[in-house]
Amino acid sequence: MPGEERAPAWEVAATDEELVARCRRGDGAAWELLLDRYHDAGSRHLERMFNGNWDLAADLMQEVWEDLVTELRRGEPRRFKALFWTVLKRRAIDELRRRGRRPPPASLDAPRGDDGEGDALLERIESDAATPEAEVLRLAEAQRLHQTLEQLPEHYRVTLVARDVEGRSNRETAQLLLERGLLEPEGDPEKKAENYYYRGLKAMRQLLQQR
Amino acid sequence: MRGNIEAVLAEAQARLMAGEAPAQVAAAYPEHAAELAALLGTAAQLQALGRSAARARSRQAAGIAYSRAFNAATVAELVRRERAESGLTPAEQARRSSISLESLSALEQEATPVAALDPAGIKRLAERVRAPFAALAKELKRLASLEALQGLGGAAPVFTRGPASAGAERQQLLDLVRQARRARPGGSDPPPAGP
Numbered sequence: 001m002p003g004e005e006r007a008p009a010w011e012v013a014a015t016d017e018e019l020v021a022r023c024r025r026g027d028g029a030a031w032e033l034l035l036d037r038y039h040d041a042g043s044r045h046l047e048r049m050f051n052g053n054w055d056l057a058a059d060l061m062q063e064v065w066e067d068l069v070t071e072l073r074r075g076e077p078r079r080f081k082a083l084f085w086t087v088l089k090r091r092a093i094d095e096l097r098r099r100g101r102r103p104p105p106a107s108l109d110a111p112r113g114d115d116g117e118g119d120a121l122l123e124r125i126e127s128d129a130a131t132p133e134a135e136v137l138r139l140a141e142a143q144r145l146h147q148t149l150e151q152l153p154e155h156y157r158v159t160l161v162a163r164d165v166e167g168r169s170n171r172e173t174a175q176l177l178l179e180r181g182l183l184e185p186e187g188d189p190e191k192k193a194e195n196y197y198y199r200g201l202k203a204m205r206q207l208l209q210q211r
Numbered sequence: 212m213r214g215n216i217e218a219v220l221a222e223a224q225a226r227l228m229a230g231e232a233p234a235q236v237a238a239a240y241p242e243h244a245a246e247l248a249a250l251l252g253t254a255a256q257l258q259a260l261g262r263s264a265a266r267a268r269s270r271q272a273a274g275i276a277y278s279r280a281f282n283a284a285t286v287a288e289l290v291r292r293e294r295a296e297s298g299l300t301p302a303e304q305a306r307r308s309s310i311s312l313e314s315l316s317a318l319e320q321e322a323t324p325v326a327a328l329d330p331a332g333i334k335r336l337a338e339r340v341r342a343p344f345a346a347l348a349k350e351l352k353r354l355a356s357l358e359a360l361q362g363l364g365g366a367a368p369v370f371t372r373g374p375a376s377a378g379a380e381r382q383q384l385l386d387l388v389r390q391a392r393r394a395r396p397g398g399s400d401p402p403p404a405g406p
Contacts, residue, residue, distance in 0.1 A: 026281045028274075035270055043266045052228035052258070058265035065273035069280045142260055164257035165264070167228060170221050191217075197224070198217040198250075205253040 016080035024072055035065075038084050049092055055167060060095060064088050148207045155182040156200030163197055170194055216243050220250060227251050228258060286321035 014022075014033065022030035042064060046057035067087045077083040149157050158180060162173040174193035177183035183192055219240050226236045233251035237244045278285075294304050305315040 023277070023281070028278065028281075031274070031277045035273055039270050039273065040266060043262075043269065047262065048230050052230050052262075054262045054265040058269040061266070061269040062272040062276075065269070066276045069276050073280055138259075138263070141256070142263065145256055145260055160257060163224065164254050165261040167258075167261055194217040194221050198220050201220070201250045201253055204257075205249060208253065208256075 017076070020072060020076055020080050024076065034080070038081075039065075042084065042088050045088065046092060050095070053167065056095070060088075060091050064091050067091070144208070144211060148204060148211065151207055152200060152203055155196055156203055158182060159193060159196040160200045160204060170197070173197070216246065219243050220247065223247055223251060224254055227254055287319045290315065290319050 014030075016034065016037070019030040019034050023034065039061065043054075043057055043061050046060050047054050050056050050060075064084075064087050067090075068084065071077060071083060071087070149160065152160070155177065158177060159173055162168040162176050163170070168176065170190055170193050174183065174189040177193055177196070178185060178189055183189055183196075220243075223236045223240060226239075227233060233255050234248055236251055237248035240247055290304075293299075294301065297304070299307065301315060302312055305312045308315065310318075
């Protein structure tokens, strides 16, 4: 799992249940280790479930952890892993219902029950988890992207950040560009925003190739 | 499917966000496949930035939720707890931690739970400490004559500037510098200015 490789050797050996016991005694480091083990896997799962809406996935993950805190205050769970995926599934299904969508069959989207049968799914989700080396590369890449974005003209930069980094729709992006005075109100603002996105992405790609 | 590359890109971007791979999406638009594959690769890189920021946000919130529920220590509490356990005065604690008293006091205002400190939180913390540290460094520069102090034996000088002790300690340091100058062969205080 991703976080385990970053933790000291004696922490790697700690089971989830040992970490939970430490969490219940107020040990924040143990909580961090649980986050290392489950946060990215859970986030990835929710992002896939909600079509890449990572803002919504982040909100749901926050609620999942809040529910887990409540569970931990009540008592020590028999298996933390099972509890984690049960809570996550419950939150996801609530959200799907709220949106009027039918929850997918449990066997396809989440581990089942408290008996550890979900491990196969968990392994599939975690198979693309970042190693520490990948994490370092990811940070370097993020820095490179930030620096390249800074080089773009403002109307392109705002468009790319709105569309791809913040996940706004083309209509919302056009609205933002209008509000910032980066788009003339005449004509079709959405078409212009599409054009900015295309040209901005091309310019970004060229700059990245030059670096 | 629409023919215009700009409109096609808008459609393709939505599919990319939903989790499809750039090559897979590009292949769905054969007339623009090559250009789309290149552009969607860049879009995917940018989307990874957004995803990562969202995950960091929810992770920090998870740290705060835990800290609130289990009364995990804040930075300020840790500073106070160490002082209580060791029986040190604030000045002694600052000296032992190699920071100024002002920096220690800044840390004591920090209400962020330790478990919720992300890189941005640590940076904010460092910013708080930086100003008093810079002031201390400036003061040390003014005191100068570290070279002269090297010749002295005895207890190490104290650089801490508490509100009450700053003047006296500074005077003490200046006296030490003067003594060191006198002690060097041929050394003396500069003659008073004027005739």
